[in-house]
Amino acid sequence: MTTKYIKTINHAKFGLSWIFILLCLIISGCEQSAWNNPYPEQDSSKRIYYDSFSERPKHLDPVSSYSANEYVFLGQIYEPPLQYHFLKRPYELIPLTATELPKPVYYDSEGKVISDEVDPEEIDHVKYTISIKSNILYQPHPAFAKDSSEQYLYHELSPKDLENIHTLSDFETVGTREMNANDYVYQIKRMAHPKIHSPIAGLMGKYIVGLNELAKELHELDSSKINYIDLNQYELPGVKVIDDTSFEITLKQKYPQFLYWLSMSFFSPMPWEADYFYSQEGMKDKNITLDWYPVGTGPFMLTENNPNLRMVLEQNPNFRGETYPEEGAEGDEALGLLEDTGKTMPFIDMAIYSLEKESIPSWNKFLQGYYDTSGIVSDSFDQAVQFNAQGDAQLTDEMKEKGIRLITAITTSTYYMGFNMADDVVGGDSERARLLRRAISIVVDYEEYISIFSNGRGKPAQGPIPPGIFGAIEGEEGINPYIYEWKNDKPVRRDIEEAKELLIEAGYPNGREQTSGKPLVLHLDTPAAGPGAKATFDWMRKQFSKLGINLVIRSTDYNRFQEKIRKGTAQIYQWGWNADYPDPENFLFLLYGPNGKIEHSGENASNYKNIEFDKLFNEMKSMNNSSERQEVINQMIEIARKDAPWLWGYHPVGFSLHHDWYHNAKPNLMANNKLKYRRVEPTLRADKRVEWNPPVWWPIALLLLLLTVVLLPAIISYRRKETESIL
């Protein structure tokens, strides 16, 4: 009888010990490893790079992808003609698949070559001739596979052939071919493809001769019936193949920034075989598309695309090999960035990117050694970084002990708060509104914002152009005199009293309408939501209340926010801009009148319009970097500062950490193809992981013990009772 009862109790323990046994079973095989290792044990000794991503890439087709989280993958797979030098600063373009940097040749309306010194008006068109290296092979891919009679194996697939195909790797045979100039031309034509929505089609249409016309011609085809458009059959006058290794692009006007575009994946080669292969009937239904399985010539190829779990890049066996750069910027040698000089890249065999949506787990996994590198979220900042007496960022002792290293870089982006110039209260060209804007600009203390919300990882902006990009000036001359003063060798925000005075001048003494005495109420539109948003809202309201202004924050989702901006119903809004390329034009165009959001649906979200500014912008746009250009930019910035259509906000400083075993970690904000430079030491990593993650068992043992202690007296008393009752 009692034995049966004991069974029940055992049953209770079973629930807990089951887990216990399970744990032991899993782990018994691998004593030499950490128990919390999220990767298979046998991978520990391999040259694998581990990183995380938080947002799934939407597009992997180079002609439609336009976001940094997609470039993380695309940059390693596709190779445009140019790239940024990995080490040199300021950023410098160098050839990637091109043999040299293409030089623009200017022609006048009669077709004569003219020098670039002349007035841009006289230039009729510009030609770039791009010659590319030979012997560049594509990654192994079924689209290139041929049978013995040189026929493409997988180009005429019937539904029956596709029956057992679910992923690209289900195709047994793969092939390759040499990349040629036509692949580049084919890709540029794809910008006009009616079924692909290339985000830069509109922009490029303004410059590349004949692109808009091609788009119109292709759009007239009945798109519902046509799966594949053989773009080789169509002419694009502005882009022509010269021979297998060179092609020519003709632009309608002078556009020095065009070379930067040539380093972006929009301009990577696309083999027509791949396009044809993916366009076959039934492929799309199997989720086998170019948007999902890229085909490139780069050092890596995407072998697992599972954005809900992980993305895996593996070395492309057909990669031609490229050598690590021989010269770097000042100080790179001391940092060990030139150790691999001349060696053949890439240095890693595989890169695994795991999905991490929550910042805490990903940070902890970094500390446990399961990610090679990590950014620092605000909440883990104090654990990682402290500032010394001079105010310089340093790692904490805990990090130093682990051999973690810190890298900082001012990003080429700007986070600003804009006034809608079409608004009645804060907008417009009236002196009253201008003074109000300037008063607010003084009072919103971005120094404090940076210190509270970004742990000091930011630089208050003095204008639209971030430091490090041509046109930005450091030091006393660079400050915004309307908001800052130069004191003790540093810019100091003007006093609140000055702002209050400006407010009186503007007709709002103490934040109240002079005539009616009613408090001034302003509205801030922001797409911010989520855990941190409330704190920033509170802070923002606190800033405005310094002037007695009541700030109402209208937070909505990003869609709604964009709609408000588009319609111009926002009053004050928060936004940011990430540079496409390191040129001041890419920032100043955000204030260019004809880019106004409401009228032209451009990127000028403030709808700022100043005739003088616009005139100077047109002048500046086509100038080469020179002191004259700097002079023009200075004038433009002065106009903008005076009008204050933005609170200039700040430029974030990127902090990233990496482990001891991770090398060549120099940040490069422009380059997307950085993975090939990276190197890891797997043995060191494996040792550290075991050292850092000793399993701790005693609390669980203690818990079980405690449970027994609690239950024991009851069991004993019960047994006694049971025996008694029987007797």
Place this chain on the structure above:
Amino acid sequence: MPVIFITDAFIFLLLFMVLGFAFYASKHEHLSSPWKDVARRPIAISAAIILSVYVLIGLLDSLHFHPKLEDNKSSETIYSTEILSVLDIVLNDLRTNTERTYSSPLASYAFAKEMIDQPDGKQIRDYPRLKYGGAHLDDPESQASDDITKRIVFGFMVGILISVLMFTLIVSIISKKSKSTFKSTLNKCIQNDLEIPWYAMFITTSIIIITISCIYNLAQHYHVFGTDKVGQDVLYQSLKSVRTGLVIGTLTTLVMLPFAIMMGLMAGYFRGWIDDVIQYLYTTLNSIPGVLLIAASILLLQVYISNNEADFTSLEERADLRLLFLCIILGITSWTGLCRLLRAEALKLREVDYVQAAQAFGVGNLSIMLRYLLPNVMHIVMISIVLDFSGLVLAEAVLSYVGVGVDPSMYSWGNMINSARLEIARDPVVWWSLAAAFIFMFILVLAANLFSDAVRDAFDPRLRGEV
């Protein structure tokens, strides 16, 4: 100038309904006896006292107004656009004494080192003094712990004193009423021999009074629960969150109650096609996953607000509307359970003799439902209101995590947890926001659970475990 939010109006409507019901029930023995049964249980009465403290805080926080603006030149009074509640006035110091950023509970120094300008113009990196926390001390390092102990002891003494006074007063009132001596009443009280467990009530009340007194003493010069990222007092936030929790817990049931009762009774009473339609309605609603319905509705509301921006002049109004909307949506997803129970009950009741008799006499359907069915299902309604409460308070936190909870600008425990869950990754850990939300929420939900157990047992022991 008073401002009445929609939820305020509902809260006071609810309050009057409860008071009215209490008055009505006290006149009717069959209604009041189960409540007396509840009151006889020591745990239930203690839980009720704790709940009533929360309710008091919530009510104070539901009286909103625009404060007057001073130094005003024009003759007519001008009101600030800011909206405050009576609770804000009570807690004015807590509300306005904000630090720059994090500080730990009862701290006198900030949580993180900062650059401090020395009088001689040099800068050092150290923990700066807080603006308010421990500001009355010259040298907090040596004095703070003494000062805190002193304040706690003082608060404790005052608390004890008030409790003893109150106890004496209550005992003397009882003794006068029952016309016995003070001493014998006291004895009875201690031996727990009275009808109502005054003893348990006294202990609970004293604990509350002592806690409040200690916190009050400390809060004058310290941040008892520390401050958050923007330096706001966490105790203040937790107290402000009480109203949100209560509103979600009570209004949700209240708004859907008329529908649930009407539909449930009609389905059971009329049967036939009406029953079919109503069953169809609630099966359909029930089979939509709740979170999706809530997410879609919250998005819907945002669209409405952004299309009618002019109607919402203040942040508070927007937040309030969202809160109400959330209550309605939660109500829609949760009324079906009650409706089904009522339908089953009504099916049974319609066959009962007196209902049959009433029908035979030609009494109208509506009055049969109101007069004969409704009073007989009230206990089910009561139990379900009380039981749903704690679940709804907990649901609010989860919804905030998913991003479809109350407005992010609103004080709520869900928002507190949501923003604080990242803070435990800090080192040293910032635990106090999470802890404060945990404690306040835990006490409320625990009290509600204990109370609802007692209510369920008192009203219908058969329903145990089924609802």
Place this chain on the structure above:
Amino acid sequence: MMSYILRRIAYAIPILIGVNVITFVLFFVVNTPDDMARMQLGAKHVSEAAIEKWKEERGYDKPILWNSEVGSTDKITDTIFFQNSVKLFLFDFGRSDSGRDISYDISKRMWPSLSITVPSLILGLMAYITFGLILAFFRGSYIDVSGVILCVAMMSISGLFYIIGGQFLIGKVLHLVPISGYDTGLNAIKFTILPVIIGLVGGVGASTRWYRTIFLEEMGKDYVRTAKAKGLSETIVLYRHVLMNGLIPILTGVVVILPSLFIGSLVVESFFAIPGLGSYTIDAINSQDFAIVRSMVFLGSVLYIIGLILTDISYTLVDPRVRLN
């Protein structure tokens, strides 16, 4: 029996239509097709023409519920609603707004969800029944009282605290299992341990208390008294009669949630980065992918109705007195 099931299935159709209409209306009032296009096409440089094209490809350029421009029957059929929802009844979920085949994604993401929910359910039942039985067995003793108090206390803690605390303690401090993530095949086991344990701990309060009352009720019944009077020992009565009879309400209660195990848990999955259907749904809400949301709502409703039918059937199986009609 068969005819009953068929009738129930027929009855489900209007319900599913209703579900479809509700989700459809809700999401289209919120999101115009323009919004959806913008969301999918990305933030920078989106032209109006691109949006028009996007809508046309997915059929979102049609009127929502009523097309007055075309012929008689087409008035209803040539609309977004009709084109998109009729196929659902054939379980053809179509393509998501981002262009993926939804059925394929669901079939892939179902397994991670199941790998969390099924062990949670089985282990949970085992643990909770045992606990409930122990408490009922020791009714009135210190174990029962403290157990019930512990249960109520644990019920009163928000589930978020269990997740946050569990991740912090087991994953970070004790280094026993990976903090979050997932893997394919058997490697997945180590990732499921923590969510399952947290799921168990989170549910222990409410379930144990409920099971305890069920067992207590069973103990109070006449046959138990008779059995005891016959001189059977309490252990045998408890084990053979009370447990077996108490299992009936417990198991029929479980049957109703069986189908919903496929859907997984929204919160747990997104906290632990598990690529199941729960996180699939959350992602779809966040990216406003209407096609996925609609499919998931439909799937959820179907599973709910299946659960109801299964419950009815299970009643007849355990209790022959119940007839289906």
